[in-house]
Amino acid sequence: EAGVTQSPTHLIKTRGQQATLRCSPISGHTSVYWYQQALGLGLQFLLWYDEGEERNRGNFPPRFSGRQFPNYSSELNVNALELEDSALYLCASSFVSYTEAFFGQGTRLTVV
Amino acid sequence: KNQVEQSPQSLIILEGKNCTLQCNYTVSPFSNLRWYKQDTGRGPVSLTIMTFSENTKSNGRYTATLDADTKQSSLHITASQLSDSASYICVVSAQTNAGKSTFGDGTTLTVKP
Numbered sequence: 352e353a354g355v356t357q358s359p360t361h362l363i364k365t366r367g368q369q370a371t372l373r374c375s376p377i378s379g380h381t382s383v384y385w386y387q388q389a390l391g392l393g394l395q396f397l398l399w400y401d402e403g404e405e406r407n408r409g410n411f412p413p414r415f416s417g418r419q420f421p422n423y424s425s426e427l428n429v430n431a432l433e434l435e436d437s438a439l440y441l442c443a444s445s446f447v448s449y450t451e452a453f454f455g456q457g458t459r460l461t462v463v
Numbered sequence: 464k465n466q467v468e469q470s471p472q473s474l475i476i477l478e479g480k481n482c483t484l485q486c487n488y489t490v491s492p493f494s495n496l497r498w499y500k501q502d503t504g505r506g507p508v509s510l511t512i513m514t515f516s517e518n519t520k521s522n523g524r525y526t527a528t529l530d531a532d533t534k535q536s537s538l539h540i541t542a543s544q545l546s547d548s549a550s551y552i553c554v555v556s557a558q559t560n561a562g563k564s565t566f567g568d569g570t571t572l573t574v575k576p
Contacts, residue, residue, distance in 0.1 A: 355506075386566075393568040394507075394552070441506050451497060452564075454506035 353377070355444050355455035363461045364432050372427040372458045376444030382406075383425040384445075384452060385417060389438040397440075400425055432462045465490040467555050469567035477575055480543055484570045486536040486553030494556040498527050498538050501550045501569070510538070510551075543574045 356375045364370050376383050385397040396409035400419035408415075414430040423444075429436055439459050443452040467488045476482050488496070495514050499507035511520045511527040513536070519528050524541045540547055553567040 357506075394566045396564070396566075439504065443506075451495075451509055451512045453509060454499070456506045457504075459504070 355442055355453055357440075357442050357455035357458050359458060360456070361459045361461070363463060365463055366432055366434060368432050370429045370432060370436075370460055372429075372440050372442075372460070374425045374427070374442030374444075374455060376423050376425070376442075377453055380444035380446050380453075381423055382445045382452075383419055383423065384443045385425070385427050386441045386443070387411070387438045388441060388457075389435075394441065398427065429460070434462050436460060437462045465555070465557060465565045467553055467565045467567040469551075469553050469570050471570060472568070473571040473573070475573045475575060476543055478543060478545055482540050482543060482572065484538040484540075484551050484553075484572070486538070486555075486567055488534050488536070488553070488555045488565070488567075490534075490555040490557045490565050492558045493531060493534075494558045496527075496529055496536050497554045497556075497564075498525070498536075499552045499554060501552055503549075507552055540572075543572075545574050545576060548572060548574045 358373045382401045384399050386394040388394045398417050399407040403419050417427040419425045439457045441457045443454045445452040470485045497512045498510040501507040510525050513529045526539045529536045550569040550571050552569040554564050556564040
């Protein structure tokens with residue numbers, strides 16, 4: 352069974368551009384979570400999608416947004432990129448909320 | 464405020480030795496506690512998940528314990544291997560504020576030959 356897959360693996364953007372990150376959850380999982388992990392820091396919760404709806408978001412500005420598609424895959428968009436947005440962005444999925452979440456390998460976003 | 468504190472921040476041990484990592488939390492009402500292993504630059508990989516009624520769970524050389532009364536958990540690694548070098552993250556979920564688990568900052572373990 353395939354795990355959580357994220358694309359691209361690496362992404363380099365210049366300041367002010369937009370970045371789009373994608374996540375495919377484990378088959379059957381309906382919840383998708385997005386996290387930001389800056390270098391040397393812990394995971395910071397970004398967004399939670401379940402059944403196509405945004406259910407919760409962390410303390411990030413509105414330029415961090417996303418959506419979940421009918422097949423439960425998800426997209427994270429970061430507008431007006433800033434240098435400090437450089438981080439590993441992790442996606443996780445779970446069958447229902449509160450249960451164990453499985454992580455993808457992440458997208459390394461570098462803003463120059 | 465829900466918090467998860469892990470200790471020590473970093474740990475260096477020799478190959479073959481045992482070690483124990485600590486996790487204290489204030490998350491309430493408690494739903495579950497998970498331990499993850501994260502290699503540098505990679506996504507976290509689940510080691511164990513425990514609910515309120517479970518006080519110990521093993522996964523190979525990894526054994527997690529949970530004391531829901533004192534709100535403490537530990538991860539014990541037996542006969543460490545070089546491949547155990549990683550960051551170990553404790554994550555606690557509440558029954559409310561769905562989807563917003565609270566992450567500890569992790570313990571960085573280095574196993575030396």
